[in-house]
Amino acid sequence: MENIMVRVLEGRNLFGKDNGVYLRANKDVDKSEIFKIIKSYKSIEEDLNLHSYIEIFEKNEAVEVFIRNKNVNLCNLIISSIINNLDKYDILEKAKNSMGNDWSKKIKELADDKNISFVKINEDEVNLGYGENSFVITKKDYINKYNEDNLRVFDEIKEKILNIPIISVTGTNGKTTTVRLIHKILLSLGYKSGLASTGGIYIGDKSIKHGDTTGFYSAREVLKNKNVNVAVLETARGGILKKGLGYKNAKVAIITSVSEDHIGMENIKSVDDLIKIKSLIAEEVDQDGIVVIKSIPALVERFKKKSNVILFNDFEDSLIKEHIERGNTAYYVKDDYIVKNSGGIEERIISVKEVPFAFYGISKSNTRNIMVAMIAVEHIDKDISNIINVVKRLECNIDTNLGRQNIIDFNGFKMIIDYGHNSEAFKEVFSIANSIGNKKIVGLITAAGDREDIYIKELGSIAARFCDEIIIKEQPDLRGRSKGETATLLKEGVLYTGYDEKNIKIILEEEEAVLYALKNANSGDVIVSFSQFLYLTFPVINKFRSEIGLEKIGENIELVH
Known part of the structure; x- marks a missing residue:
């Protein structure tokens, strides 16, 4: 069995x-x-x-x-x-x-019956509620003080505010950047924010756990911490499938995007399957909570009967117009401004030309991420002017958003490092390269081996549309593929467009591929390197920077996404 x-x-x-x-x-x-x-x-x-x-x-x-x-x-x-x-x-x-x-079984039953959040801290302690508002019960107190009587426990907690605001973010692209933004804005506003994300768990500015922490137990780790008064949770597909959400009653649920590249994984057969999984966060929203979704037909159709839904996009598309006509709220970009429209009344929020995090409007994805972060924080804080002031100071660099749209200057040419692993991300990052470069675009491309062949080939085809030269590398984790197999599929996708094979080079090892690109770059070039393994990329970058007389970067940063 x-x-x-x-x-x-x-x-x-x-x-x-x-x-x-x-x-x-x-x-x-x-x-x-x-x-x-x-x-x-x-x-x-x-x-x-x-x-x-x-x-x-x-x-x-x-x-x-x-x-x-x-x-x-x-x-x-x-x-x-x-x-x-x-x-x-x-x-x-x-x-x-x-x-x-199991001494805590009865308390868990009480929590379930009263819809109170329950978190087991360890074998001798449990939390009722979350964060700084949680009520801790020890095994000793439950036996001696409460005489194992749940009615006594309930009498003590029934007047208490036990929960804290929770912001949950899911989506195919943008979720990590969005939770990082929300977390940083909240901290700048004076909140004691706790973050669980692809890059680790943070309580305030302090990292308490590294790695991919986007599941049930990571959410619980944040929510049981008494030093947290707002929880920001990246809620990934894998975590939802393996264990469930790990929290109750969020104030904000955000779905940043949905794309096809996860089809074929975990019995996911279609985009509808993927939407069903990611939409789960919208089912666990408090009565006064909001659901924020990108204006995508399948998502809008799924949520059209909900009254607490806010749409967002780069522009006022037809779905947004219909949403507004029904008296609802949407955000979009118009005349270089992020605009809020409630029932047909437009309000300019901030000019994209004042948003360094979005490279002053060049990055459409980061414009959307900023937009969504502002929506989420305003639902908690209410003072949009303070939020705007914070946003005007935020930059997208290795300190604030490691591994995502990081532009590194080499005194003559630039390198963009990005986590991008699907078509939407490839198109966005190459578009940024096209906007900031004036000569060649060199693509260092790779793909996750557990995607279907068609999606891996598609990435090669997208690179061919933008790049003057393409270097194909592979990730250390081949995810079930044999060595060179993913690279071959990428090359097939490139060649399918009619791209000249002489401009393609296959260098499977990350370090060798990055070093080759750096050593062969010319003034005005932009290198686009897609990487999920920064611990391999940054030492090569810094060795090269030292050799050409530039300062090293990111040496004191934990190199995880």
Whole structure:
């Protein structure tokens, strides 16, 4: 039964608000195996009086099962034990021991019943609520002070404000930049912001964890911290699928974009599947919360019946016009100004020529990211003038937005470093290169190996439209591909456009490719390097800078995206 996936889902997830255990058997697994597991589970849960509700779905050549039960850890223990072929009576004994040892079970039930946020800090402490407003209960106090009586606990907390504002951001492109912007604006305004993002977890300016922290447990890490009064959470597709959202009652939910490049991953068969996953954040919004979405037909269609939706885009498109005609609010760029339009009444917010983070209007994506960040923060702070003053000072560089649209000057030529890994990002970054350069554009392109062939080839074709020279490299993590396979697909995409093969060079290693581009650059050139592995890129850049008499950069920065 090793090919059966098992996941514990808590809080809001793709099956609703209920906690539960999710099982999935792919097409290469005998369906009878998963039904045997469910039959065994039903037998054991009857003995334990668990009262689970079981749903079985057969779709996309797979069998999916969701077992709804408030005590997900106990449910998972039983399922895992069955899969490991433990005897029924051994499983019952393990389950009863677990039930007897879980002192916080009743508090969790209280939280669920009263729609109070619950976070387990450790084995001896739990939080009711979030951040600086959370109420901590220890095992010792629950036994001695409250006599294990939930009514006593509720009497003490019922008048307290337990939650803090939560801003949740998802999307194919722009989510990391957007959460970084929101976090920095909030800090500049004096808030004690906590951030969970692709680049790590930050409490204020302090990094407490590095790496990709965009899932359930990362959100909980921020929300249980008593030094936080606003939480900014990057909520990625993978985290939603694996565990659920990890929070309740956000004030702002943002979907920055949706594109096709994740199709084929995690049983995602279409853009609609992707939208269903990312739209989950809009289902966990407080009564006075807002949902901010890019003006894309499929997204607008999904949310057209909601009254708390704000649309945004580069311009006033037809969807935005219809949205405004219905009395709603939208943001867009008009005559070089970010404009807010509520029910047909336009209000100029800030000129894009005053926004250094968007390279004074050159970067359309960063213009959108700034726009969305301002919408989110204003819903928390309300004073737009203070927010505007902060935005006018923010720059997009390695200190504020590492690895995303970083323009590095080499006294004669420039290099743009970007995380871009799909068509939308490629087009945007190459357009920026086209705006700031006056000679050649040299593309150092790569692609994630776990994308479908068609999307990898598409990146090569886009590069061919913009670049005078193309250097193809590969990421250290090949993501299931053999060495050189992704590079070959990229080259096929380049050549499909009729691009001259003599202007293509394949240098698979990141360091070698970057160094080659730097050493062969001429005055006025712009090198565009797409990279997810800055710990490889920056040492090469700094070695080259030293050799030509320039200062090193980013030496004291943790080189993660």
